[in-house]
Amino acid sequence: MGHPSLEDQYSHSSSLVDNVRFSQQAPIILGAKATSAKINLLPAQQEDPSHYVLLEQLFLSCLQTGDDKSALQCLELLSDRFGPSNERTSGLYGIYEEAVAKGTNGLEKCLQKYDSILSENPVNLPILKRRVAILRSMSKPMEAISSLVEILKAVPTDAEAWCELADLYMAQGMAHQAIFCLEESLLVAANAWNIHARLGEVLYICARSGDETSGQYLVRSIRCFCRSIELCDDYLRGFYGLVMATLPLLDGKQGDTGFKISAAQWEKTIPAATISKLHIFAKRRLEHIIELRSSNHQLWESCQGEIIAAKELLDSLQDTT
Amino acid sequence: MVSQGLEQTIVRDPALFYWILIPISIVMILTGILRHYATVLMNTPPKPPSTLAESRERLSILRGVNLRNNASAVLTKEAFEARKNYLVSAYQNGEFLKDPENRGQAPANPMTDPAGMEAMMGMMKGNMMMMIPQTLIMSWINAFFSGFVILKLPFPLTIRFKSMLQSGVMTRDLDVRWVSSLSWYFLNLFGLQSVFGFILGSDNAANHMSQQMSSMNPAAGVNPFQPGQDPDKLYQSEAENLEVLEHFCILDGIEDRILHNIAPKYGYTF
Numbered sequence: 001m002g003h004p005s006l007e008d009q010y011s012h013s014s015s016l017v018d019n020v021r022f023s024q025q026a027p028i029i030l031g032a033k034a035t036s037a038k039i040n041l042l043p044a045q046q047e048d049p050s051h052y053v054l055l056e057q058l059f060l061s062c063l064q065t066g067d068d069k070s071a072l073q074c075l076e077l078l079s080d081r082f083g084p085s086n087e088r089t090s091g092l093y094g095i096y097e098e099a100v101a102k103g104t105n106g107l108e109k110c111l112q113k114y115d116s117i118l119s120e121n122p123v124n125l126p127i128l129k130r131r132v133a134i135l136r137s138m139s140k141p142m143e144a145i146s147s148l149v150e151i152l153k154a155v156p157t158d159a160e161a162w163c164e165l166a167d168l169y170m171a172q173g174m175a176h177q178a179i180f181c182l183e184e185s186l187l188v189a190a191n192a193w194n195i196h197a198r199l200g201e202v203l204y205i206c207a208r209s210g211d212e213t214s215g216q217y218l219v220r221s222i223r224c225f226c227r228s229i230e231l232c233d234d235y236l237r238g239f240y241g242l243v244m245a246t247l248p249l250l251d252g253k254q255g256d257t258g259f260k261i262s263a264a265q266w267e268k269t270i271p272a273a274t275i276s277k278l279h280i281f282a283k284r285r286l287e288h289i290i291e292l293r294s295s296n297h298q299l300w301e302s303c304q305g306e307i308i309a310a311k312e313l314l315d316s317l318q319d320t321t
Numbered sequence: 322m323v324s325q326g327l328e329q330t331i332v333r334d335p336a337l338f339y340w341i342l343i344p345i346s347i348v349m350i351l352t353g354i355l356r357h358y359a360t361v362l363m364n365t366p367p368k369p370p371s372t373l374a375e376s377r378e379r380l381s382i383l384r385g386v387n388l389r390n391n392a393s394a395v396l397t398k399e400a401f402e403a404r405k406n407y408l409v410s411a412y413q414n415g416e417f418l419k420d421p422e423n424r425g426q427a428p429a430n431p432m433t434d435p436a437g438m439e440a441m442m443g444m445m446k447g448n449m450m451m452m453i454p455q456t457l458i459m460s461w462i463n464a465f466f467s468g469f470v471i472l473k474l475p476f477p478l479t480i481r482f483k484s485m486l487q488s489g490v491m492t493r494d495l496d497v498r499w500v501s502s503l504s505w506y507f508l509n510l511f512g513l514q515s516v517f518g519f520i521l522g523s524d525n526a527a528n529h530m531s532q533q534m535s536s537m538n539p540a541a542g543v544n545p546f547q548p549g550q551d552p553d554k555l556y557q558s559e560a561e562n563l564e565v566l567e568h569f570c571i572l573d574g575i576e577d578r579i580l581h582n583i584a585p586k587y588g589y590t591f
Contacts, residue, residue, distance in 0.1 A: 123369060150373070154374070156377075156380055156383075157384065180400075186395040187387045187391045187392065187396075188387055191394075222576070223575050223576070226578075227571075233586070274576050275576075278580065281580065281591070288587065
C-alpha cells in the first residue's frame with residue numbers, strides 16, 4: 001500500500017539519471033517496509049502485488065547504481081515472501097550474483113550454477129534467459145544465439161525473447177534474421193510501437209546495403225515508422241526514423257545520404273509528393289516535440305539523449321538546405 | 322384470493338427475527354469466508370510444463386492463432402506466405418508434438434492417465450467445495466427453521482415472486498410480501514457477493530460466479546489443451562484455419578492515413 005506516489009514517479013527505466021534518483025529512495029522504501037508490518041483486520045487489504053513489483057524495480061535500480069547492500073535487502077524481502085526456489089526470485093538472485101561476480105571466473109561459476117538448476121527443472125524460464133545473458137556478456141554470441149533459439153522453440157510466444165534474439169543477430173550483422181525475429185515479436189504484441197520503430201530502423205540499415213532490393217527495404221522502413229507513429233503520435237524515435245528514412249527519397253538529396261537508389265525502385269509504391277509531405281510533417285513534429293520536452297524539466301531529464309540526437313539531426317538538415 | 326386493499330396481518334413473535342433471520346445471515350457469511358480459505362488451501366495451481374518439448378507442444382498452437390490475428394498488422398506478402406507454409410506443414414506433420422510416434426493413436430483415457438486424473442480431481446475439488454457447504458446448510462435450515470415466515474417486505478410484489486420468496490411455506494393465499502426462512506437462505510446465497518467482496522477482496526473464491534466462469538475456461542493461457550484432448554487434432558484444425566487465410570496488410574496506404582488522420586490533429590494540413 002503506502003507508496004502510490006513513489007510508484008507513479010519511480011520505476012526502473014533505461015535512463016541512468018532516473019535510476020540513481022530511484023535507488024536513492026531505497027532506505028526510505030525499505031525502512032517503511034520494516035515499520036508497516038502491522039496487522040490488517042480485513043484480509044482484502046493484506047496483500048498488494050504492486051508492493052512487490054516496486055521492490056523488484058528498486059532491486060534492479062540499486063544494482064545498476066552500485067548499491068549492492070540495498071539490492072540484497074530487496075532480494076531478501078522478496079525471497080521471504082515467495083521462497084528462494086520461486087522461478088522469478090531465483091532469476092533475480094542470479095542477476096545479483098552476476099552483478100557481484102568478479103571477472104570471467106565468477107561468471108563461469110554462475111553459469112555452472114544455472115546449469116545445475118536447469119538440470120532439475122529444464123523449463124525455468126528466468127534462469128534460461130539469464131544463461132543467455134551471461135553467454136552474451138562473456139562475448140560468446142554464437143552460443144547465446146543457439147541457446148536462445150532453443151528457448152524460443154519451446155516458448156514461441158515470448159516477445160521479449162524474440163527481441164533479444166533480434167538484437168543478438170543485429171550485433172552479428174545478420175539483418176535479415178533480425179527482421180524475421182522482430183516480425184515474430186510483433187505477431188505476439190502487434191501494437192508495440194517501439195518494436196515497429198525498431199523494425200523500421202533495421203530495415204533502414206538493410207536498405208543502406210545498396211543492392212537492387214534496397215528501395216523496397218526503404219519503403220517498408222518508411223511504412224514501419226508510419227505505423228509506429230499511427231500507434232503513438234508522441235514517439236520521438238518514430239518521427240526521427242521517418243525523417244531519416246524519407247530523406248534519401250527526396251529530390252536531389254540522394255548524394256548526401258550515401259544511398260544508391262534509383263527512382264524506378266520505389267516510385268511505384270509511394271508517390272514522391274507523399275514522401276516529401278511525410279518528411280516535412282515528421283520534421284515539424286520533431287521540432288515541436290523537442291520544444292515541448294526541453295521546456296519541461298522532468299521530461300528533459302528522462303530522455304536527454306534522444307532529444308540531443310534529434311536536435312543534431314534537425315541542425316544538420318538545416319545546414320544542407 | 323387476496324382482496325385488494327385489505328392488509329394481511331400475521332402476528333409474529335419478535336424472537337423469530339433474532340433467532341432465525343440473524344443466525345442465517347451470520348452463518349452464510351461465515352461459510353462464505355470458510356469456503357474462500359478452504360478453496361485457497363486446496364487449490365492446486367495448474368501444472369507448468371515439465372520439459373521443453375511439452376512447453377513447445379502447448380504454446381505452438383498459439384503461434385498459429387497469433388499469425389491469424391496479427392499477420393495483417395505486420396507482415397508483407399512474402400513473409401506471410403513463408404510463415405503460413407511453414408506452420409501449416411509443421412502442424413500437419415506433427416512437428417510440434419511432444420512424442421511424434423504416438424501420433425494418430427487414440428488419446429489416453431483420462432481416467433487412467435495420471436495427469437488427466439489430477440486435472441479432473443482439481444475440478445472435482447472445486448465443485449465439492451461449492452456443493453458440500455450448500456447441501457449441509459440447506460439441510461440444517463430445513464431441519465430447524467422450515468415453515469417460518471420471518472420477514473415482511475415493505476413493498477408489494479406480483480404473484481410470480483411467490484415461489485422465490487415463500488419456498489417451504491405451502492399456503493396459497495399468503496401475500497407475496499411475506500418471506501420464509503428457506504427463501505431468506507436463497508436470497509443470502511445469491512446476494513452476499515458484495516459483502517464477500519468487501520471482506521475478502523474482489524477476486525475471492527467465495528464468489529461462486531467467478532468459480533463458474535473459471536470452471537468453464539480452466540486456466541486460460543497456461544495450457545490450451547484440456548485433459549484428454551488430443552493436441553494433434555487441434556493442430557490439424559488450426560492448419561485448416563491457416564490454409565484459408567488471405568493476406569492483406571494494413572501497412573498499405575499508411576502514408577496517406579498519417580497525412581489525413583494524424584497530421585491535421587497537430588495543425589498541419591497537406
